[in-house]
Amino acid sequence: MSMNRRDFLKTAAAGGGMLLASQAMPVNAAMSKELPPEAVGILYDATLCIGCKSCMVNCKTYNSMPKGALSYGKEAVEPPYEYSTPEKIWDDPHDLSAKTLNVIKVAKKGTGAAKDMPENGYSFVKQHCMHCITPACVSACPVAALQKDPKNGVVYYEENKCIGCRYCQLACPFRIPKYEFSKALPQVRKCQLCNHRYAEGKYSACCEFCPTGASIFGKVLDLRKEAQKRLTLKTGDQYDFPVQTVDSKNTSRRTVSKYISHVYGMKEAGGTQYLLLAGLPFEMLGFDKNIKDEALPDLTWAYISKIPAVIATVLIGGAATWAVTKGRNKDKGE
Ligand code: SF4
Ligand code: SF4
Numbered sequence: 001m002s003m004n005r006r007d008f009l010k011t012a013a014a015g016g017g018m019l020l021a022s023q024a025m026p027v028n029a030a031m032s033k034e035l036p037p038e039a040v041g042i043l044y045d046a047t048l049c050i051g052c053k054s055c056m057v058n059c060k061t062y063n064s065m066p067k068g069a070l071s072y073g074k075e076a077v078e079p080p081y082e083y084s085t086p087e088k089i090w091d092d093p094h095d096l097s098a099k100t101l102n103v104i105k106v107a108k109k110g111t112g113a114a115k116d117m118p119e120n121g122y123s124f125v126k127q128h129c130m131h132c133i134t135p136a137c138v139s140a141c142p143v144a145a146l147q148k149d150p151k152n153g154v155v156y157y158e159e160n161k162c163i164g165c166r167y168c169q170l171a172c173p174f175r176i177p178k179y180e181f182s183k184a185l186p187q188v189r190k191c192q193l194c195n196h197r198y199a200e201g202k203y204s205a206c207c208e209f210c211p212t213g214a215s216i217f218g219k220v221l222d223l224r225k226e227a228q229k230r231l232t233l234k235t236g237d238q239y240d241f242p243v244q245t246v247d248s249k250n251t252s253r254r255t256v257s258k259y260i261s262h263v264y265g266m267k268e269a270g271g272t273q274y275l276l277l278a279g280l281p282f283e284m285l286g287f288d289k290n291i292k293d294e295a296l297p298d299l300t301w302a303y304i305s306k307i308p309a310v311i312a313t314v315l316i317g318g319a320a321t322w323a324v325t326k327g328r329n330k331d332k333g334e
């Protein structure tokens with residue numbers, strides 16, 4: 001039996017969690033654990049990142065276009081800026097949110113004086129959806145509003161199917177999907193690897209506008225090779241780092257920094273299509289040490305819907321959303 005958002009919120013508000021569980025279908029229970037052959041992704045090399053935030057600015061701009069992850073409509077919308085000062089001069093998000101799909105943060109240890117040094121050093125880090133090979137968010141969604149493209153592996157969202165249960169948020173080991181709590185009809189928001197741009201021969205805006213090659217787009221198999229090659233380079237040597245895409249003719253000659261000998265995303269959560277290299281340990285950059293190397297097949301809708309605490313969370317959240325929606329509609333005289 002299919003369920004729309006209105007049915008879901010009504011059922012949740014009425015306290016019918018188990019009824020809800022029995023009505024939804026485990027649509028995504030079985031999922032491949034293999035990397036799709038044409039999988040695309042991003043390699044982020046924190047040692048090349050200068051923290052300019054061009055990727056953040058352009059992520060907002062190009063996802064506020066029709067079919068972008070922040071718009072979905074036929075019309076472009078104003079990029080949803082976030083202000084932390086009363087003057088409202090700067091777009092200043094501190095973390096991922098329903099308005100910010102990509103965030104650059106800075107991590108430091110001790111005095112934080114030297115870039116990429118594990119002692120008294122600092123590093124930038126770029127956070128957005130990892131596009132997991134076996135995505136827990138897709139497994140947990142009871143109505144297949146989140147899907148993994150079988151060809152290129154992009155994990156994308158169909159807002160018309162979403163019932164607002166937020167199981168995807170609970171299931172994601174990287175805490176990526178965000179919810180538009182402030183809206184009357186909230187949606188889930190997360191990076192979709194700029195898949196709306198592919199038809200025009202374009203690729204991820206964050207990579208296209210990264211001036212240093214810290215973020216590069218390409219086939220995951222090529223990105224893996226490039227990442228592993230960088231780990232064999234000698235610290236202090238010169239290397240021509242590709243800029244924008246992994247196979248780009250546009251390169252930037254730079255001195256190789258000391259890397260942590262690990263490509264993050266090769267194995268974590270069963271492997272991801274977003275890969276990272278860094279000079280500081282990944283746990284210092286905010287990545288959870290407890291994320292296992294295996295995929296998370298247990299986090300399916302069928303499993304998660306039997307956990308009473310999860311049902312309670314959804315009931316409370318669903319009821320609150322319903323109350324907010326109802327209140328707003330009343331204000332509007334609907
Ligand atoms: S990082 Fe989270 S939201 Fe992104 S694909 Fe993986 S499970 Fe889904
Ligand atoms: S791939 Fe697109 S949506 Fe994802 S972080 Fe980069 S610019 Fe933003």
Ligand code: SF4
Pocket residue numbers: 048049050051052053054055056104124126206209210211212213214215
């Ligand atoms: S655009 Fe490139 S260099 Fe600038 S902050 Fe983003 S990843 Fe770093």
